[in-house]
Amino acid sequence: MPQLRQQPRYLQLAQTLINEIEDGRYPIGTLLPTEFELCDQFGASRFTVREAIKRLVQSGMVSRQAGVGTRVLGLSRPAAYRQVMEGLSDLQQYTNETSLTIIARETIALDGPLSEQVGATSGQTWLHLMALRRAAGTSPISFSDIYLHPAFRSLKLDDDVGDVPIFSRIEEQFGERVAEVRQHIEAVAIPAPIARLLETKTGAPGLRLTRQYLNARGEVVEMAINTHPADRYSYSQTFRRDPVSGL
């Protein structure tokens, strides 16, 4: 079959299938025709049909399973946007050179609400660090409470941590990979002890970013609570419509 159109055959085919799913020809939960049936229907090779279905999989409309078929999951997601981010270090948005200094370290048995907040099993003994982040010479940018899973209590860490995130030290020294990060952002009135360390007024507005770092099994390996005075830090993100699949 010659290709005298602008768009490749598999993209047209993908659009056709999307339209038919949206028109209700293949209701949610049902199976699409098999690859061979689609080959017949459209007079295309299996390669072309598979390339088309690949687009539907990428957009989350269908799922596939060998031995079963291609199941309709839902209507076309309105748009897939993704955050522009190249790695975990993009979570740490500190424009100028900053460095983290540990001001206290202890092991602490977590229980009650704190163990819940950290994501720890009650009674486990975690390593607890307190640290300040500074840019050369100025008032601190943030105060951090950091909790490390018992398995990583032996993490080697200078008091002057520098600019490398803690979790990459864990990945280096223990080979434990971070599979997921949960980030929670809220405004708080800065409490007195933290205000003193940050050299600001008690009750002043602050931005608090709480992050849980999880491994592949869903266990929390690190948890950090970062509190910033409102006037010294803010957080930016950019989301772009996902150009994947060209649809």
Place this chain on the structure above:
Amino acid sequence: MPQLRQQPRYLQLAQTLINEIEDGRYPIGTLLPTEFELCDQFGASRFTVREAIKRLVQSGMVSRQAGVGTRVLGLSRPAAYRQVMEGLSDLQQYTNETSLTIIARETIALDGPLSEQVGATSGQTWLHLMALRRAAGTSPISFSDIYLHPAFRSLKLDDDVGDVPIFSRIEEQFGERVAEVRQHIEAVAIPAPIARLLETKTGAPGLRLTRQYLNARGEVVEMAINTHPADRYSYSQTFRRDPVSGL
């Protein structure tokens, strides 16, 4: 060639190429061998070689151009994490049913710092809305300043907007697609006029989310400043290591 290994041939091949790039066999900026050369070197079909290279493209290590070749862009990105997000409406994190009510609307000529903040050309006349978001019966969750590009001043909008985001109204009525969203998060001391509307104390800590919605040409079509009392709202995100390519 039989497939008696666990991992498919193209993934092994992809890993081989990644290793060789990281070892400096193919320096950054140079061209990889052509598909046919790789077919010879590895005794694989073009399909297999292409599937392998596809993984490198997806991970951003190489780019391809017909007539030119496969160019090495850089070393393996340490990890691609992506936010779990299905659409723009995931930016609006209001757990319970909430609804937006417009309390004021005006057209306003933007200039000076405000035009810069909005992303407008100085002197343009934008539509300015003020609105409150509520969950049934309680104090307001947020106050919003919303600015709409002159082209969309005629947007039809009830005072009771309900739960549909404004930008989807723009997409519906004008066919203008949002290609990018920039979000800025900061803590503020809530100023007096907003505090009155939000039924909270002046100077209390608040979470402010400022969003710019851009079209494909990079023009701002909508800009919104949302201010929330600290105790009534917080923002959560989850990032997962991108499982793409299975490497």
Place this chain on the structure above:
DNA sequence: TAGTGGTCTAGACCACTGG
């Protein structure tokens, strides 16, 4: 014009699922 990657065909064998 020769060579690249992009698209496409017509086959094949495999692991896995379900009846």
Place this chain on the structure above:
DNA sequence: CAGTGGTCTAGACCACTAA
């Protein structure tokens, strides 16, 4: 067991690039 999607081969023509 028959049928599914996953992998893989060996071809082919095309649009595009660079010399």
